[in-house]
Amino acid sequence: MKVSTSRFGEIEVPDEDIIRFPFGILGFDNSSDYVILNDPATEPLRWLQSLQEPELAFVIIDPLRFRTEYELDLSDEDVESLELQSPEEAITYAIVVIPKNEPQKMTANLQGPIVINAARMIAKQVISTNSSHKLKHFVLDEMRDMMLARKKNEKPDLKLNRKQPPAKSHGGR
Amino acid sequence: MLVLTRKKNQKIMIGDNIELTIVEIKNEQIKIGVEAPPHVKVFRKEVYDAIQEENRAASEMHEITQESLKGLSDLFKS
Numbered sequence: 566m567k568v569s570t571s572r573f574g575e576i577e578v579p580d581e582d583i584i585r586f587p588f589g590i591l592g593f594d595n596s597s598d599y600v601i602l603n604d605p606a607t608e609p610l611r612w613l614q615s616l617q618e619p620e621l622a623f624v625i626i627d628p629l630r631f632r633t634e635y636e637l638d639l640s641d642e643d644v645e646s647l648e649l650q651s652p653e654e655a656i657t658y659a660i661v662v663i664p665k666n667e668p669q670k671m672t673a674n675l676q677g678p679i680v681i682n683a684a685r686m687i688a689k690q691v692i693s694t695n696s697s698h699k700l701k702h703f704v705l706d707e708m709r710d711m712m713l714a715r716k717k718n719e720k721p722d723l724k725l726n727r728k729q730p731p732a733k734s735h736g737g738r
Numbered sequence: 739m740l741v742l743t744r745k746k747n748q749k750i751m752i753g754d755n756i757e758l759t760i761v762e763i764k765n766e767q768i769k770i771g772v773e774a775p776p777h778v779k780v781f782r783k784e785v786y787d788a789i790q791e792e793n794r795a796a797s798e799m800h801e802i803t804q805e806s807l808k809g810l811s812d813l814f815k816s
Binding site: 572573590591592593604606607608609610612620621622623624630640641642645660661662663665668669671674676677690692700701705708 | 790795
């Protein structure tokens with residue numbers, strides 16, 4: 566179908582790419598159909614574009630691009646409305662807010678993530694009950710922390726060796 | 739809106755499965771116990787409001803274009 570958007574002009578969206586939000590996105594009840602626009606040049610940021618409102622689009626990110634783990638406990642109600650058969654079918658995105666003059670302070674909302682059943686193309690903005698999932702996660706800060714932690718973990722043996730005193734010094738026990 | 743007046747330890751039923759209990763009344767604060775089936779989600783209204791507000795902020799970034807997003811993409815490569 567042909568869809569008009571304020572940012573991308575008229576775009577062609579194949580039916581199989583349409584993601585349906587039966588409950589909308591909180592505060593945006595008038596839009597139920599969206600498409601994800603992913604251009605390699607903007608990765609890891611993508612657009613979630615409304616098909617009903619040309620001006621309505623959200624910037625989204627895969628939480629695993631800035632943190633090593635993101636475990637979401639879905640309620641029975643969420644699983645049911647997403648028609649999920651297995652956890653593997655679920656794809657999670659966080660909506661990103663980019664402050665006007667300080668884009669490096671962009672934040673991602675992990676308390677109200679978007680969960681998509683990729684097999685059935687049904688999605689929902691769910692509410693996480695995990696208290697470590699906040700409304701505003703500073704994406705670039707957390708990504709830096711993740712990279713640092715990874716670097717540290719790359720050389721665990723070296724670190725252990727350094728801490729261990731030479732075997733001979735234990736001689737007089 | 740239905741308004742009910744309750745005393746401490748009194749309850750309110752919502753449907754057959756949801757039970758609210760006034761647990762404690764202390765000055766301006768009221769403690770309420772909620773017993774509901776696992777599929778019923780119980781949240782403070784503020785959580786909904788905050789997510790809605792965050793969504794609104796995310797939807798109003800009209801200055802963000804595809805071009806600016808490409809620029810931001812570089813921040814992830816460093």
